[in-house]
Amino acid sequence: MTTTTETYRPPPLPSLFATTTPPPTLLTQGAEAHLYKTVFLDASTPAALKIRPSKPYRHPILDRRLTRQRVLHEARCLVKLIREGVNVPAVLAMDWEGQNGESGQGGSWILMEWIDGAPVRVALERWEAWLAKNKGLAEQNTPQYQEGTTRVRDLLRRVGQTVGALHKAGVIHGDLTTSNLMLRPWKADAEVALEAGECPSVDGDIVLIDFGLAGQSASDEDRAVDLYVLERAFGSTHPRTEPLFPEVLQGYRESYKGAAGALKKLEEVRMRGRKRSMLG
Amino acid sequence: MASLETLHISHLPASLPVHVALYRDVQNAPFLRQQLLSGNKDFEYALIDASVVFSRTHALVAVFRAVNDYLNNRLKSRNVHSEIVFSLSPANNIADSFRKFGLTDSTKDLLIIKVSLTPDITHESVEAHLQEHIQGTPVPFDDEILSTIRDVAKIKKVYKLGSLPSSTTKEANGTLSDGDRQLEKCLLGAIALRGAT
Ligand SMILES: Nc1ncnc2c1ncn2[C@@H]1O[C@H](COP(=O)(O)OP(=O)(O)OP(=O)(O)O)[C@@H](O)[C@H]1O
Numbered sequence: 001m002t003t004t005t006e007t008y009r010p011p012p013l014p015s016l017f018a019t020t021t022p023p024p025t026l027l028t029q030g031a032e033a034h035l036y037k038t039v040f041l042d043a044s045t046p047a048a049l050k051i052r053p054s055k056p057y058r059h060p061i062l063d064r065r066l067t068r069q070r071v072l073h074e075a076r077c078l079v080k081l082i083r084e085g086v087n088v089p090a091v092l093a094m095d096w097e098g099q100n101g102e103s104g105q106g107g108s109w110i111l112m113e114w115i116d117g118a119p120v121r122v123a124l125e126r127w128e129a130w131l132a133k134n135k136g137l138a139e140q141n142t143p144q145y146q147e148g149t150t151r152v153r154d155l156l157r158r159v160g161q162t163v164g165a166l167h168k169a170g171v172i173h174g175d176l177t178t179s180n181l182m183l184r185p186w187k188a189d190a191e192v193a194l195e196a197g198e199c200p201s202v203d204g205d206i207v208l209i210d211f212g213l214a215g216q217s218a219s220d221e222d223r224a225v226d227l228y229v230l231e232r233a234f235g236s237t238h239p240r241t242e243p244l245f246p247e248v249l250q251g252y253r254e255s256y257k258g259a260a261g262a263l264k265k266l267e268e269v270r271m272r273g274r275k276r277s278m279l280g
Numbered sequence: 281m282a283s284l285e286t287l288h289i290s291h292l293p294a295s296l297p298v299h300v301a302l303y304r305d306v307q308n309a310p311f312l313r314q315q316l317l318s319g320n321k322d323f324e325y326a327l328i329d330a331s332v333v334f335s336r337t338h339a340l341v342a343v344f345r346a347v348n349d350y351l352n353n354r355l356k357s358r359n360v361h362s363e364i365v366f367s368l369s370p371a372n373n374i375a376d377s378f379r380k381f382g383l384t385d386s387t388k389d390l391l392i393i394k395v396s397l398t399p400d401i402t403h404e405s406v407e408a409h410l411q412e413h414i415q416g417t418p419v420p421f422d423d424e425i426l427s428t429i430r431d432v433a434k435i436k437k438v439y440k441l442g443s444l445p446s447s448t449t450k451e452a453n454g455t456l457s458d459g460d461r462q463l464e465k466c467l468l469g470a471i472a473l474r475g476a477t
């Protein structure tokens with residue numbers, strides 16, 4: 001094993017963005033995608049640029065086909081969902097060909113509407129940090145604690161409703177975690193003047209992002225797996241909030257007709273999951 | 281006074297400024313169309329029937345797509361200007377896109393777009409040429425004016441978005457209502473995805 005102290009250098013940007021000033025800011029690099037903040041049409045309209053760089057170790061033709069498929073797939077889901085009125089970022093422009101001039105550095109990209117918010121993960125982390133710091137308030141069940149819990153319950157309801165709207169539109173997300181749910185707008189710590197003991201706000205709309213693994217399906221099984229993935233994500237990422245997870249399911253239940261079937265299936269999916277983890 | 285606007289669209293090369301002008305009550309549409317049909321190089325513009333332009337963003341997104349396709353050598357039509365008209369279309373049929381989005385003999389409101397592909401095409405040269413040849417009233421290219429020109433029913437039909445809830449509220453000073461914003465997002469998505477297989 002080698003360790004390196006060099007700072008990470010992302011692959012070169014697709015040629016269209018290589019000369020953009022100021023250059024797009026790298027926000028995250030996942031296994032498959034790089035996410036940049038940049039602008040669209042004019043300097044005052046922010047936009048998210050999602051690039052799937054080509055993988056040098058893959059055969060070029062296969063590589064191009066794979067990145068093209070995933071980028072197209074993600075864009076198609078987003079466009080369909082915008083039409084259906086589900087809260088997701090709009091597709092502003094894209095290039096699925098992945099050509100990149102002479103450099104040979106392929107990469108397909110989507111320019112998306114910028115969601116001015118923060119992942120629900122961050123909102124819940126802030127809430128859990130508040131809980132940890134204010135143990136006494138929780139134990140005495142003070143009004144501040146009750147207020148905070150009510151707000152978080154409400155947030156979870158909205159999460160459930162948004163997932164319900166997604167499923168109602170016939171789309172399965174495929175990677176439902178609290179990082180792929182955004183809360184908009186978001187007030188940074190500095191902006192929330194926390195009076196002594198007052199809990200942080202979690203108001204706002206839920207916006208779904210990251211449709212790289214999404215698919216079209218209306219089956220109870222697929223919907224249940226989506227919910228199960230989210231439930232597990234809560235368990236591992238937000239242990240203090242997990243007891244409130246039923247609020248998500250309640251919001252989901254109320255959001256569309258077919259919800260009951262998916263929720264019933266969820267019980268089966270949980271059982272299977274438990275058996276599998278017992279087998280190791 | 282002609283109100284020709286010269287824009288630098290983010291990410292597009294600085295060497296390719298885009299000139300845009302909007303005219304109302306155009307009197308010589310048949311003449312202009314004749315120039316297009318005869319391939320008169322002096323009239324190499326994107327000549328768009330403004331009634332099917334929903335907003336400023338709608339038009340500029342088509343320019344963005346056409347110029348990106350131009351830079352990647354994959355124009356489907358004759359040049360970047362015809363490609364801008366084609367890029368407004370959600371479908372792959374080029375002739376059909378010209379019929380739906382391009383200037384016709386009966387066009388009254390006209391959006392004109394010119395990309396400076398060579399340095400001799402300047403704001404001044406385009407302005408002078410338009411002033412000489414367009415018989416119409418120049419107006420600012422903005423959402424407030426476009427909202428009085430556009431035919432939303434026609435736009436929805438061309439983009440097959442008839443089922444979209446129509447906006448009932450009309451917002452003041454040209455800002456888009458929620459329904460308008462959703463429709464605009466659908467238009468942008470359709471433009472971006474055109475030709476995807
Ligand atoms: N439209 C957007 N507006 C604002 N921020 C965004 C937007 N899209 C993504 N982000 C931010 O970038 C992060 C990564 O984006 P995303 O989840 O789409 O990529 P990824 O997880 O790397 O992709 P994939 O799982 O498809 O490989 C998000 O968690 C979010 O913080």
Ligand SMILES: [Mg+2]
Pocket residue numbers: 179180210
């Ligand atoms: Mg993600």
